[in-house]
Amino acid sequence: MNKYAFYTGCVSKGACPELYQSTVAVAKKIGVELVEMLDVGCNGAGVLTTEISDPINARTLAKAEQMGLPIMTICSTCQGVIGAARLRLMNEQYRTAINERFLREEGLEYKGTTVVKHFLWILVEEVGVELLEGLVTNPLTDVGVSPFYGCYMRRPDDVIEQGGRKRYLEQIITGMGATNVDISGKGKCCGFPIAAADETNSLAMAAKHTGEAKDKGADAMVVPCPLCHLNLDGQQERAAASTKKELGIPIFHLPQLIGLALGIDPQELGIQRNMVSLTPVLRKLGMVKQPA
């Protein structure tokens, strides 16, 4: 039924293979067909200048256009950066210039029609939370989960397009039977973008948001962005050390959370690859027998 040009981004193919794994597993389970885009490049992630990244993204958009499919992303940053480029490329003059200067050489042209959607949006808008709920075999009862969006899933408004999208994670959390534990920092930055430029601040942000979730009594957090995951999960130990705060809160990738509720084998969701162990959550769900 639903078929997408799957833009994996770099991280799900590098530091977060579990995101790729769990996405593919969940997509299969819910009948979303993914055609992986292999011959496209990194979107620039807000690091590369737009002079370079816009043509690269125009190329990606053109490839999907050729395939006749909308693009599905699984990363807030990919979504935000390609989404913003797409908006700029709506301007015909600009699009023509990019086509002429960069794409024509390989016989490509972007006509401005490609839609780009994050997996989260597709789940809510096209698959539907109700349908997902119907597939839940292993409700995450009594598991408190804090949503954490990543900046690019909240702002800027013109790229997000619909205000309602800022509340999708909560719908998924409750839809999967878990309890939504709201945190004030859910729309803030995880700190990843400045891991190189200002490590102290980067870790402080990670500590702040994970700390808030922990203080509010969440058992885990869920992120729709592998970069957030790298900072909140991957760097959590160091964040805890640098702020002398007891943390230790597991971080779900969005499809890991869903997959678990849909009864997919945790191994298949790559849960063992998370840096902060998800075992306490599994134990709470009765999926791990032995005590701590």
Added chain:
Amino acid sequence: MDVTFKVRRHDPRTGGKPSQQEYSVDLAPGATVFDALVQIREEQDGSLGFRGNCGRGFCGDCVVRMNGKLTLSCLTPVDKTVKDGVIAVEPAPYARQTKDLMYDDQTFLWDKYRAMKPWLVSDGAPAKPVTEEAMANVRTMMRCTMCGLCDFGCTVIDVDQGFMGPAALTKAYRFMIDPRDTATKERLTMAGEPKGMWDCVHCWEASEHCPVGIDPTHRIMDMRDLSVRHGIRSGKQNPKVARHYDSFAKSVKESGWLDEFKITMDTEGIMGSLRLAPVALKALTRGKVAVIHPKRSGAEHIKRIFEKVEAEFKAGQK
């Protein structure tokens, strides 16, 4: 209209504790929260500390939190804000409070602004032709009232008030895009130092908070682009940032994709990477970072795009 204002009061000089004081005022129709505060101060309590002068969105001094919402009080009508006859008024966050709703705006905002060498530098002839298009862009930047809302909304300031912040950075940008200014490179270097533009996480909060459409986050990103275009990339004290950019660009240019492991090595150097080694080791044992990106099809086209743009940058720098 009768409204009760519950105002957070605090006079750190006298060493007292913060408290809340209630004032009831009878307001004229159309009154804003700022009007109400003025009325309270003039008629009832001359010790109530708050800033603001113009009452019409120009001075940018009147930012307070009103029933939870942080914005200019002079453009906030009372009737749209009042809940059950009450408006709670609190000071803006982060900055050191000096009296009631007033904060140390010098340290929080203006010192950073002044550090940006905020005046036009010209060695005579304009650097570029002075066109209406260029002037219009400068004017958009100059809508800024230094209200500080972008800084109050900033995710980085949330953890580090030493960050230059979007307000000061957009001021720096105002001069960089002025064709009459001839100090662009110097400014880019200055803004590229630690705690400057590369500390921005581009979370777009600032853009969401700015009441006059300056879109500070975009401007910081524009500034970074400008910095790369000029071949500067970072300040003198901030070489790591340039290494990070170069490594990132190189990775994408060569393979079409990012290689996080190599970027970390390039950016941090051997010693820095050792610092990260425990995390890296753990990651490896968990099967993370396992895939080293193979060069994919399409990579040569991406390389071609890079080369084309880089050649243009080079030509422009001359």
Added chain:
Amino acid sequence: MFDVVVVGGGIAGMQAAVHAHSKGASVALITRTNPTSSYSITIQDGLNAALGPGDSPEAHAKETIHAGGFLADQAVVDSVCKDASWVVEELDRWGVPFNRDGAAYDLTRLPGSATARGLIADDMTGHVLTQVLYEQVLKSGIKLYEEFVVEEATTEGSAVSGVVVLDLATGRFEFIGAKAVILATGGPRRLYEPSTASLHCSGDGIAFAYRLGAPLVDMEFVQYHPFVLKNSRLAVSEVLTATAERVTASGEPITEAEAALPRAIAAAIAGGRGEDGCVALEYTFDKGLTNRFFNTNQRVSGLAGLKLADGKLPVRPAMHRLLGGVAVNHEGATSIGGLFAVGECAGATVHGAYGLPGNFLLASLTTARRTGRAAADYTGGRPYMPETDRMADHAENRRLNIFRREGGPNVAALRKELAAAMHQHAGLVRDATGLSQASQTIERVADAYKTAGVTSRNQDYNFGYLHYLELGNLLDAAQAIVASAAARQESRGVHYRTDFPTADPNQGAQHHLVTLTSGSPAVTQRPVEMSRWQPSTN
């Protein structure tokens, strides 16, 4: 100790400070607010300069003099219009991004001008000019005293010796010695209700000079802005209304122009036409100019929940600007040695009986430029007066006495009473009876002021005390305005008397000077300088 102390950080004060500094003087700039919060920032209109094709400083001067009912001193107008090109060139060099049409300036024809000569920076000319001047102040390293209130200018013998300041944050008084003091405090808008006042508009400089015995000039000319947004202080930009406007009261057009327009609008409202105390300002909104009116749109929507694009705004007239002030010569010097005045608190006699939109900024900038330089020259070779804390001690004692008062009249209530009377009797329409009523109100308020208390006895950030000082200053200006208005028994420009509804050529040839003489205002006359055009020649 400074060569030059400038009181007030608006456009005029900063321009004077930068130019005094450029001539080698050591300069301090003292402001109640942050300079970028001065009243000047709210100016949304333009800056006149005869730069367009076919335009000339002479043509500009002629229009200015005509519009001002021949009450402006013509040589002064002449030099202001001539200096315009200098000032604009300098501002551009400092970074003002005036609107352009291609590479040339895009000039707007502001109401009252036959020619397009208004330079604009969208709808925030004042905001932009203020920023650029502040940048120059920072660049030059001028010493800034921000959130310091000047309480008095002081003299030693016949010459100025400095100022007494109150540090708002600590409540401490301080004497700052100076060879020259430039007053740039702006005008006394808070004397009227409604008005376009910012909070700091109490015209303090006028009162300082007046109390030192310096004459004030043209004080009877109080100009109202015709289009001030309902329930607010926002004057709708002339740049907007320049795009073909129509004012209607209950659907019927009001056709009067310039000085007569605010009066006509007020009359229509008083006559029961209009809605909610407002008339409708109708204009054609060019969507292509959305960016140009970004600020206006944002303010209008914040203040009144309206949209500019609707082409219609509810407005009413409000006091906008005093045309007179401390009498100065063409270099900004007052009658007191070393005391100068610029900007709105100065009576530079540029505007006469009506000020054209776009001329205020120009007059402030050109005269402040001259004055800053002249003040620096004045200080050359002059010794400093001996330092003394005497004045600060005096101020401290005065405040102590006021703090001791128990339960006197409320300062805010007194100001309100005063402002209502001024609007009613010394505003758009005047007559002998009204002016004498205004006089009585002033006396009553002045009497009550002697025993008025303050609502706060704090040392630090005592705004109650500040309001107390303001009222004192406003009372001085009020006296002078009413005395001057009573003495002018004719109608001219914005001074309109129902008991003398026409112009009288004899009175029109004289300025009125008001001097504080044994505690009361004494009005004398000074001939208007008319070296170039005579009223009859038109």
